[in-house]
Amino acid sequence: MKINPSIEKAYKVLDGKELSRDEAVELTRSVGADDLLDLISLANKVRKKFGPAFTACSIINARSGRCSQDCKFCAQSGRHLTQIETYPLVSPETALEAAKKVYDQGVRTFGYVTSGRGWTAPDDEFHRVLDAVDLILDSLPGMKVCASLGILSEECVALLAKHRVWRYNMNIQTNPARYSELIATTHTIEEKIETIRLMKKYGITNCTGGIIGLGETWEDRVDMAFALKELDVDGINLNVLLPIKGSPLEDLPIMRPADVAKTAALFRLVNPTKSVKFCAGRETTMKDFQGLLMLSGLDSVITGGYLTTRGREISDDDAFLSRLGDF
Ligand code: SF4
Numbered sequence: 001m002k003i004n005p006s007i008e009k010a011y012k013v014l015d016g017k018e019l020s021r022d023e024a025v026e027l028t029r030s031v032g033a034d035d036l037l038d039l040i041s042l043a044n045k046v047r048k049k050f051g052p053a054f055t056a057c058s059i060i061n062a063r064s065g066r067c068s069q070d071c072k073f074c075a076q077s078g079r080h081l082t083q084i085e086t087y088p089l090v091s092p093e094t095a096l097e098a099a100k101k102v103y104d105q106g107v108r109t110f111g112y113v114t115s116g117r118g119w120t121a122p123d124d125e126f127h128r129v130l131d132a133v134d135l136i137l138d139s140l141p142g143m144k145v146c147a148s149l150g151i152l153s154e155e156c157v158a159l160l161a162k163h164r165v166w167r168y169n170m171n172i173q174t175n176p177a178r179y180s181e182l183i184a185t186t187h188t189i190e191e192k193i194e195t196i197r198l199m200k201k202y203g204i205t206n207c208t209g210g211i212i213g214l215g216e217t218w219e220d221r222v223d224m225a226f227a228l229k230e231l232d233v234d235g236i237n238l239n240v241l242l243p244i245k246g247s248p249l250e251d252l253p254i255m256r257p258a259d260v261a262k263t264a265a266l267f268r269l270v271n272p273t274k275s276v277k278f279c280a281g282r283e284t285t286m287k288d289f290q291g292l293l294m295l296s297g298l299d300s301v302i303t304g305g306y307l308t309t310r311g312r313e314i315s316d317d318d319a320f321l322s323r324l325g326d327f
Pocket residue numbers: 067068069070071074075076077078114115116117150
């Protein structure tokens with residue numbers, strides 16, 4: 001059987017050539033199991049040729065809920081009637097305990113995440129975040145610390161760099177042109193992009209991605225993939241919407257595994273050399289198809305749980321990945 005012409009054309013990525021936006025949109029129109037498997041196979045070849053080595057990271061939700069912002073998908077917005085556990089900033093010792101637990105299981109990248117809009121100036125709480133970063137780095141040799149603290153002023157970014165934060169997570173979430181319509185109205189995409197640029201200025205690498213399945217079109221996904229390419233971020237993280245009861249998106253359907261895998265392949269083909277990581281939604285949406293997802297061009301996962309939902313145990317992910325072998 002002949003390969004779909006749009007997928008055949010995309011083989012040029014293996015020769016180091018770039019996909020155009022129109023070619024990427026064309027790819028998303030491929031349908032059916034044969035096209036999906038051809039697309040995934042190509043994305044996996046591109047990941048093997050250009051992508052980084054496989055890694056896994058873990059996170060701590062260091063401050064949960066009570067957020068002033070109105071991100072439609074988020075369980076932590078104080079504007080939605082969700083049933084999550086909320087708590088103030090944890091102590092540096094609690095953060096260290098969580099980091100040590102995953103360190104002892106072989107994880108060497110730890111993300112420190114707080115709910116909320118961010119910081120306009122380094123107050124006492126921000127200094128406690130910096131204390132936690134120092135404590136983790138000084139106690140666990142070889143551990144890298146990432147942070148996800150929202151929109152930050154230049155003064156705060158400079159402090160993160162001084163305290164050896166390796167990577168910063170700031171998601172653009174969706175097609176930037178539709179941010180206010182699909183995501184939030186209490187802050188702008190431009191403020192987020194400015195934080196990403198500040199990280200670059202201070203030598204902190206960026207982990208920037210978004211969430212799929214919140215009512216965006218395939219063209220929006222293509223636009224997000226190209227926006228990330230243009231921002232030249234180091235890592236791209238993909239999440240799938242888990243419709244949260246009490247949030248404005250509670251009635252949306254969970255995405256089909258085939259569409260999640262197709263999206264992961266699309267992001268790899270548009271961003272061949274970047275780290276493409278799968279985060280929240282892996283277990284809920286993929287269920288028995290996690291192997292398919294791992295073959296769709298990903299080189300990284302979050303293991304051991306997410307911000308407000310449980311994930312897989314690190315030992316289960318380890319066993320799963322070693323059974324996949326040299327995929
Ligand atoms: S995504 Fe962040 S800023 Fe938006 S509501 Fe959730 S915690 Fe607040």
